[in-house]
Amino acid sequence: MTNFNGQQPMIEAAGLRKSYGDTVAVKGVDLQVHPGEIFGFLGPNGAGKTTTIKMLIGLLRPTAGIARIGGHDIQRDPIAAKSLIGYVPDQPYLPEKLTAREFLEFIAGLYQLDRGAARRRGEELLKLFDLGDRGDDLVGGFSHGMRQKTALAGALLHNPQAFFLDEPTVGLDPRSARLIKDILREVSERGTAVFMSTHILEIAERMCDRVAIISGGQVIATGTLDELRAGHSGESLEDIFLELTGGAEEAALADALA
Amino acid sequence: MLNAIRVLVRMQFVIFRNTFWRSKISRKILVILVVFGLGAAAYGLYQLTRNIVQGLTSPDFAEFLARAARTTPGLSMDVQLYLLAVPSAVLFFALALMVLTSFTTVLSSLYLSGDMDMLLAAPVPMRAVFVVKFFGGLLVPYLLLFFLLGPFLLGFGQGLGWGAAFFVIAFVVLLLLPLLPTGLGALLVMAVVRVIPARRAREIVGVIGGMVGISWYIFSQFANQLAPRVANARMLDYLRRFDNPLLPSAWAGRALAAAGMGDWVQLGLYGGLFAGLSIGCFALCIALAERLYYAGWSNMSTQGGRVRKRRRAKDEGQTSAPNAPQSFVVRLSSFVLPRESAAVLYKDLRVFPRDLRNVQQLIFPLVVAGIWTFRLISSGSPFGAGEQPEILKSFGQLASAGISFYICLVLSSAMGGAGISREGRGFWLLKVAPISASRILLGKLALAYLPYPTIGALFVLFLSILQHSTPVEFVRALAMVMLGGLGATSITVGMGAAFPKLSWENPRQQNSLQAGCLAPILYLAYLGLALSALLGLPLLALLAPGLVIVLTLLGWAIFLVLTAGVVWGALTFGAARLERLEVGG
Numbered sequence: 117m118t119n120f121n122g123q124q125p126m127i128e129a130a131g132l133r134k135s136y137g138d139t140v141a142v143k144g145v146d147l148q149v150h151p152g153e154i155f156g157f158l159g160p161n162g163a164g165k166t167t168t169i170k171m172l173i174g175l176l177r178p179t180a181g182i183a184r185i186g187g188h189d190i191q192r193d194p195i196a197a198k199s200l201i202g203y204v205p206d207q208p209y210l211p212e213k214l215t216a217r218e219f220l221e222f223i224a225g226l227y228q229l230d231r232g233a234a235r236r237r238g239e240e241l242l243k244l245f246d247l248g249d250r251g252d253d254l255v256g257g258f259s260h261g262m263r264q265k266t267a268l269a270g271a272l273l274h275n276p277q278a279f280f281l282d283e284p285t286v287g288l289d290p291r292s293a294r295l296i297k298d299i300l301r302e303v304s305e306r307g308t309a310v311f312m313s314t315h316i317l318e319i320a321e322r323m324c325d326r327v328a329i330i331s332g333g334q335v336i337a338t339g340t341l342d343e344l345r346a347g348h349s350g351e352s353l354e355d356i357f358l359e360l361t362g363g364a365e366e367a368a369l370a371d372a373l374a
Numbered sequence: 375m376l377n378a379i380r381v382l383v384r385m386q387f388v389i390f391r392n393t394f395w396r397s398k399i400s401r402k403i404l405v406i407l408v409v410f411g412l413g414a415a416a417y418g419l420y421q422l423t424r425n426i427v428q429g430l431t432s433p434d435f436a437e438f439l440a441r442a443a444r445t446t447p448g449l450s451m452d453v454q455l456y457l458l459a460v461p462s463a464v465l466f467f468a469l470a471l472m473v474l475t476s477f478t479t480v481l482s483s484l485y486l487s488g489d490m491d492m493l494l495a496a497p498v499p500m501r502a503v504f505v506v507k508f509f510g511g512l513l514v515p516y517l518l519l520f521f522l523l524g525p526f527l528l529g530f531g532q533g534l535g536w537g538a539a540f541f542v543i544a545f546v547v548l549l550l551l552p553l554l555p556t557g558l559g560a561l562l563v564m565a566v567v568r569v570i571p572a573r574r575a576r577e578i579v580g581v582i583g584g585m586v587g588i589s590w591y592i593f594s595q596f597a598n599q600l601a602p603r604v605a606n607a608r609m610l611d612y613l614r615r616f617d618n619p620l621l622p623s624a625w626a627g628r629a630l631a632a633a634g635m636g637d638w639v640q641l642g643l644y645g646g647l648f649a650g651l652s653i654g655c656f657a658l659c660i661a662l663a664e665r666l667y668y669a670g671w672s673n674m675s676t677q678g679g680r681v682r683k684r685r686r687a688k689d690e691g692q693t694s695a696p697n698a699p700q701s702f703v704v705r706l707s708s709f710v711l712p713r714e715s716a717a718v719l720y721k722d723l724r725v726f727p728r729d730l731r732n733v734q735q736l737i738f739p740l741v742v743a744g745i746w747t748f749r750l751i752s753s754g755s756p757f758g759a760g761e762q763p764e765i766l767k768s769f770g771q772l773a774s775a776g777i778s779f780y781i782c783l784v785l786s787s788a789m790g791g792a793g794i795s796r797e798g799r800g801f802w803l804l805k806v807a808p809i810s811a812s813r814i815l816l817g818k819l820a821l822a823y824l825p826y827p828t829i830g831a832l833f834v835l836f837l838s839i840l841q842h843s844t845p846v847e848f849v850r851a852l853a854m855v856m857l858g859g860l861g862a863t864s865i866t867v868g869m870g871a872a873f874p875k876l877s878w879e880n881p882r883q884q885n886s887l888q889a890g891c892l893a894p895i896l897y898l899a900y901l902g903l904a905l906s907a908l909l910g911l912p913l914l915a916l917l918a919p920g921l922v923i924v925l926t927l928l929g930w931a932i933f934l935v936l937t938a939g940v941v942w943g944a945l946t947f948g949a950a951r952l953e954r955l956e957v958g959g
Contacts, residue, residue, distance in 0.1 A: 170957070173806055174805065174806065175802060175805050175806065175956065175957040176956045176957070177954065177956060194808075194810075195808045195809070195810060196808070197808075198806060198807060198808040198809075199808035201806060203802075203806045205802060209798070209799035209800045209802065210800055210803070211721065211725055211797075211800050211803075213724070213725040213728035213729055214721065214724060214725060218721070218724055221717075221720075222717055222720065222721045223803075223807070224717070225713060225714060225716060225717020225718075225720065225721075226714050226717050226718075226803075226804070226807040226808070226809055227714075227807060227808060228713045228714055228808075254728070270803075
């Protein structure tokens with residue numbers, strides 16, 4: 117595990133809060149992710165993971181608090197902040213009537229990348245994700261996994277410094293899931309801060325330098341796996357997760373029903 | 375199967391109830407107002423039909439018909455003969471309309487609803503799903519039948535003083551009427567979906583439907599030329615042709631008339647034929663649905679999108695140069711627009727023509743352009759003829775500007791009105807990218823403005839040549855179109871961005887209600903002020919001829935300032951609202 121102390125955080129949330137009328141979806145999240153760090157964001161369904169990510173990348177406006185990317189406030193200085201971001205949502209809606217290559221060209225234009233370099237990198241990414249032969253097919257005809265890979269290629273095209281992934285391995289075959297894990301390691305080694313929400317605790321356990329567990333809109337634990345283990349009886353991340361999020365009772369109930 | 379149908383119908387009812395009760399109060403009020411509006415329209419139709427029928431059976435009309443019969447040999451004087459053909463004629467049109475729309479209705483209902491995966495994965499008989507989806511698609515047709523045709527038949531029967539049997543049969547006819555066309559539509563859909571993916575089929579049908587609408591529009595435009603040949607008392611005889619005993623609609627019409635007059639034999643014969651055919655068609659659908667419906671759906675699930683052939687260059691290992699949009703317009707825009715705005719424009723230029731339903735929206739204004747040009751050539755300008763002051767004559771030359779502007783406005787609204795909404799659920803891409811709202815709008819504005827310097831300029835030139843305009847008049851008309859177009863396009867794009875609709879399935883439903891209402895109001899205000907300045911001020915020169923140049927220049931100055939204000943205001947408003955737009959919650 118790398119020690120990130122003393123480094124300027126690439127991703128920072130300070131008191132992030134989001135309310136919808138009387139419902140508070142996120143109740144003041146504070147966290148920091150440093151360059152080169154893989155940060156796992158865990159939580160049960162409806163805990164506020166996606167809402168937090170969307171506030172961090174500027175898709176949602178926080179009711180209170182600040183989200184910073186590379187020191188830029190995403191609300192006050194959105195262009196500078198967003199130029200550092202790569203994002204892959206859990207349900208990647210892409211323009212259905214564009215081909216994968218045209219989609220990458222569109223992204224290159226949006227991020228103002230050099231055309232030649234973007235084209236070369238786009239081809240590399242398509243090949244990497246096994247989409248080289250389908251690059252001229254309309255995205256509308258792609259399966260969920262292929263869309264996910266196209267979105268990943270688009271998100272990686274500009275070498276993001278802050279890489280956000282919402283449930284990145286959902287819908288992917290084992291080979292593609294492994295590929296994503298390898299890519300995440302590679303980009304983090306190159307200094308990219310990776311912020312990943314996942315339900316698959318095994319991935320978080322094996323890949324993440326640090327994790328945060330959110331429940332009911334609040335971060336209830338943050339730290340390395342060793343730090344989390346220190347304060348709890350369980351050995352695995354699953355045990356710690358269930359203990360913290362109140363899932364242990366449900367697990368016992370499931371055992372009784374089985 | 376019946377239990378499955380009951381469960382599915384109950385689910386639909388609960389969804390309908392929840393959609394209403396859990397909607398915003400404004401939505402509820404709107405729904406209530408629509409229901410009241412429909413009720414009022416139904417009542418009005420009922421009263422109108424009843425009064426007309428009573429009028430037609432009055433002695434005054436009988437006398438009029440007798441006079442017409444004296445001048446038109448062969449024309450029957452018996453008004454009852456014509457009235458009895460009315461139900462057949464009306465039902466013919468209703469049936470024809472349903473035949474035309476049934477394919478799209480059934481296609482959307484049977485194959486494109488979001489709950490299909492869940493339903494087909496559940497242990498529910500395929501026929502039950504088919505029946506529920508079939509009648510689910512018929513909700514709107516039934517609503518229209520019972521709110522429009524129902525009151526008509528009610529008024530018709532009451533006007534003729536017919537008894538309860540007529541109204542009972544009318545109710546049964548309305549219930550059975552959609553079964554035949556929709557059943558045929560369902561059989562066709564189940565066959566087509568085996569070959570063409572359902573979404574593509576809907577696009578194609580949408581275009582065909584649009585073409586039918588345009589053909590109807592063209593026909594109506596030339597109706598004046600056609601009308602004198604047919605608009606005479608003999609028209610009444612055409613009514614009786616719809617009562618042809620070979621038509622199923624005539625069977626229903628005759629059954630209705632028989633019920634009204636108490637002719638039970640005729641009622642049994644024609645009513646039986648109509649009911650037998652309608653129910654038989656529906657039964658055939660149900661019989662075939664178990665196999666065809668599932669086969670079509672499973673076929674649709676496995677079909678991918680359009681597979682495009684790779685270019686030879688790529689096969690040889692070269693990177694794919696995106697040659698498709700490298701048109702003159704695109705290259706030119708690269709010099710004018712910032713890189714990220716140009717990217718938005720390139721993308722839209724590719725995406726727009728690939729959805730046939732988008733293209734369909736462009737056909738209508740082009741047809742209108744053709745018709746108006748034809749009329750302008752064939753009839754001449756109303757300003758051009760006779761002894762008129764020079765200044766009024768010059769207004770006639772502005773007809774080219776007006777026509778060109780209108781055509782471009784319609785094209786521009788179709789292309790740019792839904793600029794932001796067209797992104798749909800993919801808007802997150804733009805929101806996450808380092809591009810400001812104003813730069814996004816710049817790209818959208820470029821696309822929406824495109825018809826003006828291209829089609830608009832060519833049209834002004836073409837019409838100016840036809841009208842023998844002077845170069846000055848041509849330049850003036852061109853400047854009006856270009857400047858007015860910029861103002862109008864900014865309104866279109868600005869309102870579209872301020873009130874986007876990102877959750878749509880059909881591109882024709884991309885415009886939000888707010889944008890659709892506000893934009894035309896702002897067009898009218900802007901164009902009213904602009905034309906007042908451009909044309910109104912020079913008119914004052916009729917009172918003070920020496921000031922004509924000053925007033926004309928003043929008019930143009932006001933037009934310029936007004937346009938600049940509108941462009942800035944609309945785009946700033948749109949960009950500000952777009953910046954605040956949140957994606958997903």
